Amino acid sequence: MSFKKFDFPESPIQIIEHPLLAQKQVILKVKRDDLLHPHIAGNKWRKLKYNLIAMQQQNKSAFITFSGPFSNHLYAASMACKLFALEGHAIVRGPHLDIHNPTIRMARACGVQLHTVDRATYRLRHNDDYLMELQQRFAHCHIIPEGGSNQQALVGVQELANSLPKSDYVMCATGSGGTLAGLINASSGTTSVIGIAVLKQAEYLIDEIIRLAPKAKQKSNWQLMCDFHDGGYGKFSTALWQFCKMMKKDCKLPLEPIYTGKLFYALWQLLEQDFFAPGSHITAIHTGGLQGLDGLRYRQLITN
Template sequence: MKSKNQKISIHFPNGIELFIKREDQLHPIISGNKFRKLKYNLAEAKRLGYKKLLTFGGAFSNHIVAVAGAGKEFGFETIGIIRGEELQEKIEENPSLSVAQQFGMKLVFVSRDAYRLKETPEFIKEMKSQFGDFYLLPEGGTNELAIKGCEEILSEDDIQFSHICSSIGTGGTISGIINSAASHQNIIGFSSLKGDFLQNDIAKFANQKNWSVNCEYHFGGYGKVTNELIEFINTFYLEHAIRLDPIYTGKMMLGIFVLIQKDFFPPNSKILAIHTGGLQGIAGMNLKLEKSGKTKITI
């Protein structure tokens, strides 16, 4: 898997500069942190001789789409265990699941109660009885090999930055960033979920202490948005020609802007924000916004 990306910069008062690392440009389908998380997992699956990948996700999962796309590109059969039996009758109305299916992924819909048991030996045994042997990818894609891939997000050129910011879902991406960051850099994760429980998950993988999790910009919780957030995402696109997704990067970027206004960052700070992709989720969010009569995200 080859990669490429670029940075753009935005200037603020007090000499503060915000640079955006365009990880969303790594691959048209397997973009951003999903590219990083899958890189070594796909290599390991191939090395071990697996022909199938099995993983888990919700209605508009970036991970599901990325795994389906990777399967098509690299010759793996893919199986997606999807949370919510009711979604089976609405595949055509769901942009993410439709794309995953078009890429050849077999979608298996289970109840929410059954989904909670997805990591148990009994559930995995049942899946193997149905589909044969497979390489298992966790929900969201975070495991040790995924973190190894995310450790490659930062390059030698990034040593200049005083602060590095990333959105957080499962904690894998920021763990990789922490492990490869310099000791003088401050790593800030912006959680897209309510609560501070992610700190414990990150601490399991992170090998440094120069990081923190900001839980103030989740805008209602995972998958939740507000008019303020949508307006910011649309304005940001108009001003900078960069699309942000409403689940992760939009929340992070708005959080960074607010913190700059509040003088959280010292004068002359050089901030690097990681654009982790996730743009395929905009279409699904726009369907929800349209049904509720709210302003949609510009695409």
């Protein structure tokens, strides 16, 4: 069985130039995983890749996953269905489906079968009994968790980690914890790995990261910073959005304010606080998600 169709060329590294970086004598490189593939960008593809391989190895003919209605994961999974002619199902947090939502429109156009559930049912997405019942109902499907974060995902993130330049710090935005767990797994003791939590009260993710990557319990070279969520998941301030626009204009780095914007906004605040010693080399992971800007425009949360 060949899996070469799932291989894409590695994404590029961009060196960022900015007066604050020069002032603090810090080198910042960005792993542009938003450019990993023209249609399935960033960590969502890293996580999906080995789930799709596992699906084929288990002789499953389809997959089923979970997502919110504006999810980057849903977008990536839908595009994978279109590109690789796969059958895909998504359990979408509802209870109602807005067919004008650009992410939902794209998923339907790609042929993904959407199953809406109420919020109480959606909260069962990690429940073993519910998952067993779901597996019986969709016996031909490989189950992929919300966000794609599982052991298969960590193999994809390992590939990302192996492609990074030698750094004193590696930083990423953290939603479900899978990307951070994979980076911790692959990190050397000389590199500090920092996750910037994008949701409020995210300390619970530390246990999830250790569950995904047991090595993390013995490692002391990583941390999850939980004070840069800017209001919580899906929320952002005017100041953060203005920062995103500044980074695109001045540094040629496109960002969105839900994930990558919070990462770089936090990084800039840490620079101003002299968190990084002069001479430090930082690699920040651009995990993609730029198509999420369409959803923010649709909801009139941004205007340009």
